Amino acid sequence: MIIVGSLHVIYLAGVATVQDLGRYGYRALGVPVSGALDVLSAAYANALVGNKPNTALIELFGSIILRAGEDTVVAVSGGLPKVFVGRYEVSSWRPIYLKSGVELVIRPSEVGSISYVSVAGGIVCEEVLGSRSTYARGGFGCLGRPLRVGDTLVIRDVDTDRLWSEVCDLRPALKPDNRVPKKHESLIVRATKGVHFEQLPDLDVLLNSEYVITLDSDRMGYRLDGPPLRSASRLGRLPSIPTDRGYVQIPPDGKPIVLMSDAQTTGGYAVALHVIPPDLDILAQARPTQRVRFTEVSVEDAEKHTSKYLSEVERPLLTTAGDEEY
Amino acid sequence: MKNTKLRILSSGGYVIHVDVCSDISLECVEATHKLYYTLKKELSGRIKELVTGIVSLALFYDPREISSNDLIKKVKELWEWSQSVELSHVYKPRSFVIPVSYGGEFGPDLPSVAAWAGLREEEVISIHTSTSYTCYTIGFTPGFIYLGEVDSRIAAPRLETPRIKIPAGSVGIAGKMTGVYGIEGPGGWRLIGRTPLTMFDYRRNPPTPIAPGDLISFKSIPLENFERLEGVFVGDYRG
Numbered sequence: 001m002i003i004v005g006s007l008h009v010i011y012l013a014g015v016a017t018v019q020d021l022g023r024y025g026y027r028a029l030g031v032p033v034s035g036a037l038d039v040l041s042a043a044y045a046n047a048l049v050g051n052k053p054n055t056a057l058i059e060l061f062g063s064i065i066l067r068a069g070e071d072t073v074v075a076v077s078g079g080l081p082k083v084f085v086g087r088y089e090v091s092s093w094r095p096i097y098l099k100s101g102v103e104l105v106i107r108p109s110e111v112g113s114i115s116y117v118s119v120a121g122g123i124v125c126e127e128v129l130g131s132r133s134t135y136a137r138g139g140f141g142c143l144g145r146p147l148r149v150g151d152t153l154v155i156r157d158v159d160t161d162r163l164w165s166e167v168c169d170l171r172p173a174l175k176p177d178n179r180v181p182k183k184h185e186s187l188i189v190r191a192t193k194g195v196h197f198e199q200l201p202d203l204d205v206l207l208n209s210e211y212v213i214t215l216d217s218d219r220m221g222y223r224l225d226g227p228p229l230r231s232a233s234r235l236g237r238l239p240s241i242p243t244d245r246g247y248v249q250i251p252p253d254g255k256p257i258v259l260m261s262d263a264q265t266t267g268g269y270a271v272a273l274h275v276i277p278p279d280l281d282i283l284a285q286a287r288p289t290q291r292v293r294f295t296e297v298s299v300e301d302a303e304k305h306t307s308k309y310l311s312e313v314e315r316p317l318l319t320t321a322g323d324e325e326y
Numbered sequence: 327m328k329n330t331k332l333r334i335l336s337s338g339g340y341v342i343h344v345d346v347c348s349d350i351s352l353e354c355v356e357a358t359h360k361l362y363y364t365l366k367k368e369l370s371g372r373i374k375e376l377v378t379g380i381v382s383l384a385l386f387y388d389p390r391e392i393s394s395n396d397l398i399k400k401v402k403e404l405w406e407w408s409q410s411v412e413l414s415h416v417y418k419p420r421s422f423v424i425p426v427s428y429g430g431e432f433g434p435d436l437p438s439v440a441a442w443a444g445l446r447e448e449e450v451i452s453i454h455t456s457t458s459y460t461c462y463t464i465g466f467t468p469g470f471i472y473l474g475e476v477d478s479r480i481a482a483p484r485l486e487t488p489r490i491k492i493p494a495g496s497v498g499i500a501g502k503m504t505g506v507y508g509i510e511g512p513g514g515w516r517l518i519g520r521t522p523l524t525m526f527d528y529r530r531n532p533p534t535p536i537a538p539g540d541l542i543s544f545k546s547i548p549l550e551n552f553e554r555l556e557g558v559f560v561g562d563y564r565g
Contacts, residue, residue, distance in 0.1 A: 032468075037489055182383075192336075239381050241343065265377065267466070277340070307389045
């Protein structure tokens, strides 16, 4: 018999969905990739509880209170969220032993916008086209909708005490503080030229100006406000091309939209830039009002940074508490 | 081929974008499909994912396994070959019939298309159902099929203001293209009818049997037959 654990949603303010690292292989049929917006944070949250990086976990914009049905091990990563076990504040980005019936409270900090909650064994739910990522607009993947208060998530059973002895000292080798945008500084985002750069003679405007993330941003795209690219209004509608997360689209009003994980698979707006994957994770953590600047990198440099990043996503770099604290 | 000038650009450190043409014509679309199916076969295992636009392609690659320069070289080599053969050499298109209930509540823009065309609604329906269309690509939202080429007499432009919510199965016209919405979503195409068929079913793999290059024709059905066909998967319908 398979014994399963459970995680109950007691309180929720904001939007929480179950995600893994994305649904690849079906974009040719119009299926968006979905998956965690800050991929590296999700991979680390899983690694810290002994899961494979691609295990289903909770992505949270806002605050949540969860209660475990059985003793379990969890970790909370992302943009330096505030984490409490019962009344006691604990650290994010490290394994947490959560006793059955005790509440895990997660609140955003002032710096990042997204938190990831992993649980040892992973969330068990409906896999669609090879992924457990929720694509709410399509109504499929895991619950097919955002979490609601009263939901119970089923957790794959693990030997909690044995697992805890293996993971309790695990720490990320990276410094989470360095990954989040600084509130009072412009976030510098590296990008290569995008598909239509030749058709946008005023691309310099985008590279030399400061933009602000607007409230009108979600898992499909982050909208930026700032100096418009006037050339975009003259381009009109282009033949739809394949698009991806990280594409910086310029609609006719000239204000950039950075596509995120739930973005459409093809689009007819001009693509000015392409944010490189490691920097898209950081941009995803930026909150509305965050100032942003783009800086151009070559394709060769983008390949180098992306290679290193992909290896880290596949195998998050961990150390142990002893190495870190003494 | 005239009009085609291959333009290749890498971006992001993991994507290669290939523009086959800058305008949308059946000839350009077919050139794109020849390249798509050639690359699909020849580069399988060397790239992560291959996606078509209408007259463009994107190759997603792992920069740890292959560099953009090597991949571009490969695409250029295969381009020449792909254009020297017939499409049927690399892909055998399949045919699908899609029953549609035109006008009324399901096709709120049929009157505006008729007005634009200076034709009666029945004439618009008769023109829309009289041709077999090529599936240009599938995209935007899950299972949305872009089809062409629409008879210029009924090629009404998009709506000025897109709708926020369009039901799955809606059939629209946007200039020289017609299309079917696979799932509910936003869109600016002029809606002329709706099919009762399930166009996209995420429980199946693949969730739609239609692929670029396939041939699609529409059949007008009376409203009374709509309910009877509701939920039938497009791949299971034999018109």
